[in-house]
Amino acid sequence: MAAITSVGETPLAAPDKRPVGMQGRRRRRLNLFRYAVFTVFGLFFLVPLLALARWSLEGAKLGSWSLTSWRQIASYSNEGIPPLISTVEITLELAVITSAVMLVLVVPTMIWIRLRVRWLARTMEFLCLLPLTIPAIVLVVGLGPIYNKIAHLSLSTLMLFWVYVILALPYAYRALAAGLNAIDATTLSEAARSLGASWFSVIVRVIMPNMWDAMLNALLLTSALVLGEFTIAFFLLYFNLQVELYSISRNTPNAGVIFSTSTASLLFAFVLLLILSFARRRRRGIPG
Amino acid sequence: MDGLSRRYGTVVALDHLDLTLRPGELVALLGPSGCGKTTTLRLLAGLEDADTGSITVAGKDITRLPASKRDMGMVFQAYSLFPHMTVRDNVAFGLRLRRVSAAERGTRAMEMLELVGLSVQAARYPHQLSGGQQQRVALARALAIQPQVLLLDEPLSALDAKVRAQLRDQIRRIQLEVGITTLFVTHDQEEALAIADRVGVMREGRIEQLASPTEVYSRPATAFVADFVGLSNRLAGEVRGGEVTVRGRTLPLMQPDVPDGQVVALVRPEAVTMASHDEPEAGPLVGMVIAITFLGATSRVTVDLGDATIMAQLPTSDATTLAAGSRVALTIRPDPVLVSADAEAASPEAEEEA
Numbered sequence: 199m200a201a202i203t204s205v206g207e208t209p210l211a212a213p214d215k216r217p218v219g220m221q222g223r224r225r226r227r228l229n230l231f232r233y234a235v236f237t238v239f240g241l242f243f244l245v246p247l248l249a250l251a252r253w254s255l256e257g258a259k260l261g262s263w264s265l266t267s268w269r270q271i272a273s274y275s276n277e278g279i280p281p282l283i284s285t286v287e288i289t290l291e292l293a294v295i296t297s298a299v300m301l302v303l304v305v306p307t308m309i310w311i312r313l314r315v316r317w318l319a320r321t322m323e324f325l326c327l328l329p330l331t332i333p334a335i336v337l338v339v340g341l342g343p344i345y346n347k348i349a350h351l352s353l354s355t356l357m358l359f360w361v362y363v364i365l366a367l368p369y370a371y372r373a374l375a376a377g378l379n380a381i382d383a384t385t386l387s388e389a390a391r392s393l394g395a396s397w398f399s400v401i402v403r404v405i406m407p408n409m410w411d412a413m414l415n416a417l418l419l420t421s422a423l424v425l426g427e428f429t430i431a432f433f434l435l436y437f438n439l440q441v442e443l444y445s446i447s448r449n450t451p452n453a454g455v456i457f458s459t460s461t462a463s464l465l466f467a468f469v470l471l472l473i474l475s476f477a478r479r480r481r482r483g484i485p486g
Numbered sequence: 487m488d489g490l491s492r493r494y495g496t497v498v499a500l501d502h503l504d505l506t507l508r509p510g511e512l513v514a515l516l517g518p519s520g521c522g523k524t525t526t527l528r529l530l531a532g533l534e535d536a537d538t539g540s541i542t543v544a545g546k547d548i549t550r551l552p553a554s555k556r557d558m559g560m561v562f563q564a565y566s567l568f569p570h571m572t573v574r575d576n577v578a579f580g581l582r583l584r585r586v587s588a589a590e591r592g593t594r595a596m597e598m599l600e601l602v603g604l605s606v607q608a609a610r611y612p613h614q615l616s617g618g619q620q621q622r623v624a625l626a627r628a629l630a631i632q633p634q635v636l637l638l639d640e641p642l643s644a645l646d647a648k649v650r651a652q653l654r655d656q657i658r659r660i661q662l663e664v665g666i667t668t669l670f671v672t673h674d675q676e677e678a679l680a681i682a683d684r685v686g687v688m689r690e691g692r693i694e695q696l697a698s699p700t701e702v703y704s705r706p707a708t709a710f711v712a713d714f715v716g717l718s719n720r721l722a723g724e725v726r727g728g729e730v731t732v733r734g735r736t737l738p739l740m741q742p743d744v745p746d747g748q749v750v751a752l753v754r755p756e757a758v759t760m761a762s763h764d765e766p767e768a769g770p771l772v773g774m775v776i777a778i779t780f781l782g783a784t785s786r787v788t789v790d791l792g793d794a795t796i797m798a799q800l801p802t803s804d805a806t807t808l809a810a811g812s813r814v815a816l817t818i819r820p821d822p823v824l825v826s827a828d829a830e831a832a833s834p835e836a837e838e839e840a
Contacts, residue, residue, distance in 0.1 A: 316769055382565045390568075391553040392560040393626075393631060407570040408488035 247464065254457035260348050267454030271462065274455045279445045282455065289439035293424040296362040297417045300370050303363070308374055309405050310397075313387050326371035329468050334429040337361070337395065345434050355436045363442050365430070366423045370416035377412020381405070414474045422467050439463065490523055490539035490690075496826070499525040501691035503678040507635070511695075512668040514682035516675055518714070521688040523671045527637050532556045543634055549684055559628030559666075559676040560637040562643040566624055573599065573623050576607040580631035598626035601660060618649040626659065627666060634683060635663065636668040638809065642677060654681055674722055675715050679703060687711045712752045717786075719796050723751040723825065731820065731827055735792070740822040749825040751819060755786060758798035761815035764771035771796075771816040775808050789814060 257264030304326075311318045329337075341361060348357075374422040383405055390404045406413075428440035438444075443456050499786035500522045507513050528534045530541060531546045531685055532553030540549045548556055565759040567576050578595040586594070599605040602622040612620055623642050628636060638657070642650045658681040672678050678685050679699040686696040687710070695707040706712035723732035725746050729737050730737055761771065773791035785805035787798045808814055 381569070385562055385564075385566050386568060388531075388553075389560065389562060389566040389627075390579070391533070392531055392556075392558060392637075394554050394557075394583045394629070396554060399583065405570055408568075 212250070234253040250457055250464075251461050254454060254461045256454060256457075264334065267458035268462075271459055274446070274447065274453075276449060279442060279449075282442060282459065285442040286438055286459070287438050288437075289425060292356060292359055292362065292423040293354065294367060295359045296380070296424050297420045299359060299363050299367060300416065301381070301413055304370060304374060304416075305406060306401055308371075308378055309383065309401050312383050313400070313405075314376055315395075323371070323375075328369040329366045335433070336364070337365070338430050338433040341430070342436065355431070355438055358431060358436055358438065361430055361434075362420075362424050362427065366471070367418040369419040373415035373419055374409065376413050377415070378405075380412075381408045411474075411478050414477060418459065418467075418474055419468050421470060425463050425467065426472050444460040485486065487526070487530065487539065487541050490526070490529055490541070491537045492522075492529065492534065498691050500529070500536070503685050503691065503693060505686065505693065505696070507667050507669060509667055510665045511683040512670060512681060513668045513684050513686060514672060514678035515686045515688055516672060516678040516715070517688035519673060520690075521690050522691040523673075525686075526654065527669060527671045531558055531560050531637050542639045550784070557631070557633050558635045558637055559631060559633035561621065561624045561628050561639065561641045563640045564617070564620075567620055567627075569612055571611075572608065573604065573610050573612070573615070576623060577627045577630050580627065584631065594630055595626075598630045599623075601629070601663075602656070609791075616649075617645050617687050618653050621645065621653060622656070623689075625660065628662075629666070630763065636666045638668065638670045639672075640672055642672070642674070643792065650677075657681065679715070685715075687714060689714075704751075705822070706824055709752060709824065712824050717755050717797060718752040719755060720770060720794065721753055721794060723749055725825065727751050732823070733794075735771070735818045735820075737818060737820055738822045740824045744825055751794070752824045752826070753796075755797040755799035757819040757821050757823075758796060758816050759819060760798075760800060761817040771818070772813065774808050775814055776806055776810050777810065779781065780805075780810060787814075789816060789819055 207467070247340040252269050255263050255265070257266065270282075271286070272283050282386065309320055355460070386404050386408070387400045390400045395404065426440060427438065428444065432441045443459055446453050447456055487503060487671050488506075490500050490503045491498070493742075503526060505513075505526070515526060517523050521667050525534065528824075529536050532548070533556075536549065540547055542548065543556075549653050567573075568579065571579065574592070574595050577598050578591040581591045581594060593671040594610065596605055599608055602624055602625055604619060604626070605766045607615060607619065607623075612623070615623065621667060623823070624641070641657070642653055645653065654677055657670075670678070670682065679702070682699055684696055685699050685702045686693045688694065688704060689710050694704055695711045697705075702711060702716055705782075706715060712718050721732050723730045724736075725731075725739070727744055727746070728739060728744075730739055730744075730749060732753065737751070771791065773789040773796070775787060776790050776795070779786040779788075780802065783802060785802045787800055787805055787808060789796050789798065796816065
């Protein structure tokens with residue numbers, strides 16, 4: 199599932215008088231080029247999504263419209279696999295837990311390293327970006343024996359959250375690092391310390407409040423990743439949303455409920471993104 | 487502060503520094519970048535640890551105390567206000583940490599804001615204020631906790647000239663009103679001389695001279711101080727019998743016990759004046775005007791004497807009679823001068839005047 203990145207803003211030059219001569223021609227050509235590229239890429243991303251949405255609203259006869267697929271999200275159930283709605287719930291819970299663990303683990307660590315143990319910064323960056331370079335299937339091979347050992351405990355799918363934290367680490371780290379770099383953490387912490395703040399107060403009361411946007415960003419990226427994760431859950435024999443959809447498609451190809459669920463999760467990620475933008479706008483344009 | 491030393495790797499930032507601040511006084515630490523003045527301040531604040539030495543405040547040894555327990559107010563160069571809090575909350579932050587009640591916090595914060603003249607801006611956020619206003623809020627915040635010592639780390643460096651001068655005087659006024667012992671670090675000698683009770687000129691981790699501004703300026707202890715604070719002409723001279731002869735003029739010495747011989751005399755440009763308005767004849771202080779730098783009320787005139795160059799600081803009304811290329815006769819006022827036996831390395835021909 200493509201995570202919806204922020205809609206690219208093409209800098210549209212709005213001249214009140216058309217500049218003449220070579221500069222004018224060059225600029226017009228550049229604008230034309232920008233429009234063209236924007237349109238092509240826009241279509242490239244939008245058309246499949248629109249098609250997906252259209253399929254989800256398809257009725258029994260080709261060309262008709264119907265909300266059946268959407269209603270089925272709540273009711274769909276089949277032999278051998280858990281009901282759809284329970285996997286939706288569990289995946290959402292996974293997203294929340296993964297995000298929470300991620301923020302609790304990574305944010306204080308990053309701030310601490312930035313303030314007190316600067317020489318570890320490079321190491322942390324390397325470690326956090328490492329999961330990016332390891333293909334999911336390799337992770338599965340590595341994690342397989344561990345999960346086999348604990349399989350007899352028949353833990354719920356929620357146990358996947360550890361893996362997802364590692365998987366989402368690069369994305370969350372990048373988002374948080376951007377936020378941390380945007381503020382002068384050192385001076386702020388020194389000012390707070392000179393006023394009598396403990397290190398805990400410095401992190402929680404001074405630095406973190408200035409990283410809200412970055413933290414929301416990290417939250418969004420983590421949730422998007424968890425909602426779309428398939429490989430690891432599948433090979434470790436758990437049933438999350440994507441595995442469920444896949445199983446449905448094996449049994450009933452073109453089942454409308456697949457399309458409606460996918461569209462729903464896309465819409466969900468989009469709504470999260472909107473919330474993020476509103477939250478940022480409401481913060482009086484404070485950078486970060 | 488007693489015998490403080492601090493090294494970063496192979497660089498010695500502080501070299502057994504001794505400094506005592508008297509209650510209620512403002513001491514300015516002045517020096518070029520890298521001289522250790524900021525390190526001194528940060529050691530006092532507890533933001534860094536000294537390798538050797540001790541720090542005592544009001545009789546109590548605080549060398550091992552962490553920064554958060556030192557009860558000092560600090561104002562940084564820039565970007566030290568908390569962006570996510572209003573001005574009032576910023577000022578009240580220290581009080582909140584000390585669990586002062588909300589009502590009392592508010593009153594005290596407003597008091598401090600009135601002291602710095604910003605009570606109107608209490609509900610604004612730092613990014614809505616100008617640089618000068620932000621520094622005033624930072625000052626209010628530092629004073630709100632009623633610290634024992636106030637530390638200012640080049641607070642005016644990031645501001646433009648006009649604001650700098652105003653804020654400088656305001657800081658001094660507030661400091662005198664509150665009566666708090668203050669350490670002020672700057673590389674701008676004008677600031678240091680204008681507001682300090684005592685000025686400490688630092689160089690390579692040591693204090694070269696610690697004295698009142700007038701004394702540092704007119705009776706510099708070393709060639710470095712003479713060169714760093716204000717401008718100096720370096721002229722060859724000869725010492726005989728407790729006086730030095732520089733280009734035909736005999737001048738008294740600042741240090742009476744200099745042995746006879748060849749020296750380099752440090753003469754202030756203000757001590758060099760025009761001799762007379764008659765047609766100048768040849769002489770050791772007659773030369774051609776190379777450049778005139780307009781500084782407002784005074785002008786600096788650079789004159790080529792043939793074998794040396796001399797700078798004179800003249801009232802602009804006199805300087806306007808001269809033009810580049812004209813000949814002028816100069817004389818030196820008989821102020822006591824500092825001499826050094828060798829061309830000791832301060833910054834040569836320091837043209838910069840902060």
